[in-house]
Amino acid sequence: MVVLSAAPVVLAACGGGTQSALNPHGPAASEIATLWWVLFAISMAVVVIVFGLLGVALFRRRDAPDTRHTESHGLVITLGVAAPAVILIGAFGFNLHTMLAIDHPASPATVHIQVIGHQWWWEVQYLQPQKFATANEIHVPVGEAVQVQLIAPDVIHSFWVPELQKKVDMIPGRTNTTWLQADQPGDYRGQCAEYCGTEHGQMAFHVVAQSPADFQVWLQAQAAPAQQPTGDQAQGVQVFAKEGCISCHAIQYGSNGPTGGTIGPDLTHLASRQTIAAGELANTPDNLTAWVRNAQAIKPGNFMPQIPMNSQDVQALVSYLDTLK
Numbered sequence: 001m002v003v004l005s006a007a008p009v010v011l012a013a014c015g016g017g018t019q020s021a022l023n024p025h026g027p028a029a030s031e032i033a034t035l036w037w038v039l040f041a042i043s044m045a046v047v048v049i050v051f052g053l054l055g056v057a058l059f060r061r062r063d064a065p066d067t068r069h070t071e072s073h074g075l076v077i078t079l080g081v082a083a084p085a086v087i088l089i090g091a092f093g094f095n096l097h098t099m100l101a102i103d104h105p106a107s108p109a110t111v112h113i114q115v116i117g118h119q120w121w122w123e124v125q126y127l128q129p130q131k132f133a134t135a136n137e138i139h140v141p142v143g144e145a146v147q148v149q150l151i152a153p154d155v156i157h158s159f160w161v162p163e164l165q166k167k168v169d170m171i172p173g174r175t176n177t178t179w180l181q182a183d184q185p186g187d188y189r190g191q192c193a194e195y196c197g198t199e200h201g202q203m204a205f206h207v208v209a210q211s212p213a214d215f216q217v218w219l220q221a222q223a224a225p226a227q228q229p230t231g232d233q234a235q236g237v238q239v240f241a242k243e244g245c246i247s248c249h250a251i252q253y254g255s256n257g258p259t260g261g262t263i264g265p266d267l268t269h270l271a272s273r274q275t276i277a278a279g280e281l282a283n284t285p286d287n288l289t290a291w292v293r294n295a296q297a298i299k300p301g302n303f304m305p306q307i308p309m310n311s312q313d314v315q316a317l318v319s320y321l322d323t324l325k
């Protein structure tokens with residue numbers, strides 16, 4: 001217990017990346033961490049008192065006069081009823097206080113997004129102030145609240161960024177809402193927190209908190225259409241179409257509207273993302289090649305079919321995808 005409770009304190013020295021609710025980096029997570037420590041302190045006090053009394057009972061002199069009949073009544077009422085009632089009502093009150101404190105951000109959200117939980121990746125739709133789609137990576141401006149709508153078309157998922165917010169379920173047929181706010185720039189890992197099938201454990205995402213100026217740069221770049229492929233990438237574009245990638249993945253080229261399906265992640269700015277396969281792999285050409293060749297070997301059960309392609313086509317496809325900054 002000592003080791004377990006000391007671990008978050010040691011990790012708290014690092015900024016971001018620990019995926020620990022005890023390493024808060026936003027106003028909501030700070031409230032939650034305070035609640036955790038208060039409940040932990042109360043629990044420890046109860047344990048110490050109970051074991052202390054047990055020790056007294058075990059080791060007190062056996063030949064001491066038996067005074068139980070005169071003492072026990074008051075003791076049972078005090079320690080057995082009154083003390084637990086006060087402690088539990090107090091803890092409940094503090095819980096309610098925390099729930100109310102994190103219900104809404106202190107100032108209105110400046111960014112509105114919708115996150116859609118899929119088996120097993122995260123679709124992210126930016127709604128305001130710019131409209132575009134991305135996947136498995138959410139960017140937020142430091143010090144500003146981001147309003148998040150949560151939905152799921154297939155099964156129940158749960159959206160959780162431990163360093164920023166509580167977990168909120170994504171339930172088919174209803175829209176839940178939450179908000180994210182980070183106090184300092186950093187990369188905060190999120191994870192699906194509700195068992196949703198085979199690859200539940202590989203359903204991660206990143207929340208990247210940036211200075212408002214950097215965030216605006218990112219926002220404009222993401223809202224822009226994909227770079228028109230140049231001559232060198234023509235073969236990659238052809239492979240993308242003829243091998244059927246296009247039936248599930250969209251690449252937006254602007255004026256003509258969405259190009260491609262919406263079953264898998266939008267790839268318009270794929271190369272700008274840190275990871276692929278919902279946080280499972282770093283976004284490098286080698287990993288992308290392995291993924292395109294046989295995604296089932298990396299993430300068994302995911303919905304991307306294995307499409308046999310020759311090495312030349314794979315290489316052309318990956319170099320084309322790599323230009324989608």
Ligand code: CUA
Binds near residue numbers: 120194201
């Ligand atoms: Cu999605 Cu677990």
